[in-house]
Amino acid sequence: QVAVKTRRRVIEFDQRMAARSAARIALIGELKAAIADEQFCLHFQPKLNLRTNNINQAEVLIRWNHPERGLIAPGGFIELAEQTGLIRDITRWVLLQVYGLTPLCLRQNLKLSMNLSAIDLEDPDLLQFCKNLHRGRPEGTRHITLEITESAAMKNPDQALELLTGLAELGFQIAIDDYGTGYSSLAYLRRFPVTELKIDRSLVQGADLDADSQIILESTIQMGHTMGLVVTTEGVEHDAEFEVVRKLGVDYVQGFWLSRPMPYEEFRLKHLVGNHDQLTQPN
Ligand code: C2E
Ligand code: MG
Numbered sequence: 001q002v003a004v005k006t007r008r009r010v011i012e013f014d015q016r017m018a019a020r021s022a023a024r025i026a027l028i029g030e031l032k033a034a035i036a037d038e039q040f041c042l043h044f045q046p047k048l049n050l051r052t053n054n055i056n057q058a059e060v061l062i063r064w065n066h067p068e069r070g071l072i073a074p075g076g077f078i079e080l081a082e083q084t085g086l087i088r089d090i091t092r093w094v095l096l097q098v099y100g101l102t103p104l105c106l107r108q109n110l111k112l113s114m115n116l117s118a119i120d121l122e123d124p125d126l127l128q129f130c131k132n133l134h135r136g137r138p139e140g141t142r143h144i145t146l147e148i149t150e151s152a153a154m155k156n157p158d159q160a161l162e163l164l165t166g167l168a169e170l171g172f173q174i175a176i177d178d179y180g181t182g183y184s185s186l187a188y189l190r191r192f193p194v195t196e197l198k199i200d201r202s203l204v205q206g207a208d209l210d211a212d213s214q215i216i217l218e219s220t221i222q223m224g225h226t227m228g229l230v231v232t233t234e235g236v237e238h239d240a241e242f243e244v245v246r247k248l249g250v251d252y253v254q255g256f257w258l259s260r261p262m263p264y265e266e267f268r269l270k271h272l273v274g275n276h277d278q279l280t281q282p283n
């Protein structure tokens with residue numbers, strides 16, 4: 001009796017596993033097609049410069065415009081893209097889009113940030129790809145910041161150091177993203193050619209109600225400044241959180257408090273000067 005029950009459970013479990021891996025295989029196929037058909041778009045999330053009170057930077061965040069399922073956030077496909085190596089092609093697509101926007105950045109005095117994944121830091125051909133972009137328009141790199149998380153940088157620090165040094169030599173800025181979620185020390189990360197520290201939203205959220213969080217935020221911001229880094233706080237959602245980070249002397253603020261990420265057209269209308277930049281819209 002028990003054996004039969006167990007057996008049935010095992011079969012059900014197998015079927016669930018099979019269904020899951022079939023779904024995964026289907027999704028991989030769809031992701032490959034998405035890359036070939038360029039079914040992606042970039043949303044733009046502005047950053048407020050607290051020194052000038054201007055919006056002169058934005059982070060680009062990818063979305064998958066799935067033919068049946070509509071817009072899919074990165075949480076729905078980046079991990080699979082990393083596991084399959086497809087992220088390399090996605091990163092190249094984002095780089096091409098952002099690089100194509102650098103003439104706009106020059107006209108608008110705008111800087112754009114984009115995300116690299118840990119897999120990109122192990123990609124032996126990425127530097128050459130970036131060198132080719134740079135050769136086509138050498139002034140483009142200085143408008144672009146490449147964001148890497150501390151855990152990505154620490155996965156293979158020597159290889160990451162070599163690539164990031166090469167990218168920095170081309171003129172790209174490098175930012176540490178989601179700082180405070182890993183275990184690495186800022187002193188160690190300082191070996192990388194980093195110019196910006198982005199403090200993760202987990203350190204920011206609710207900081208107005210929690211004295212300990214404020215102490216951690218304050219010392220992180222101070223340490224970043226001591227190391228000569230520009231400091232951004234991510235995930236600022238409420239007025240009270242904004243007041244806390246402003247008083248602690250942060251340089252840039254990003255978060256729903258200022259704006260959610262938005263499609264290019266909306267970003268252009270809200271944050272860019274004039275209307276002549278309509279034609280440069282990527283997707
Ligand atoms: P991230 O680089 O840390 O980007 C910030 C994420 O936080 C974005 O989510 C953004 O929408 C969200 N966010 C911004 N402000 C707030 C806020 O005030 N509250 C809350 N709760 N969330 C906020 P999104 O667009 O879903 O992206 C998630 C992550 O996916 C990114 O985190 C980044 O790690 C990754 N990602 C996005 N685009 C790309 C890409 O082009 N390439 C790669 N490799 N990864 C990407
Ligand atoms: Mg980021």
Ligand code: MG
Nearest residue numbers: 177178198234
């Ligand atoms: Mg982040």
Ligand code: MG
Nearest residue numbers: 149177178200
């Ligand atoms: Mg993140």
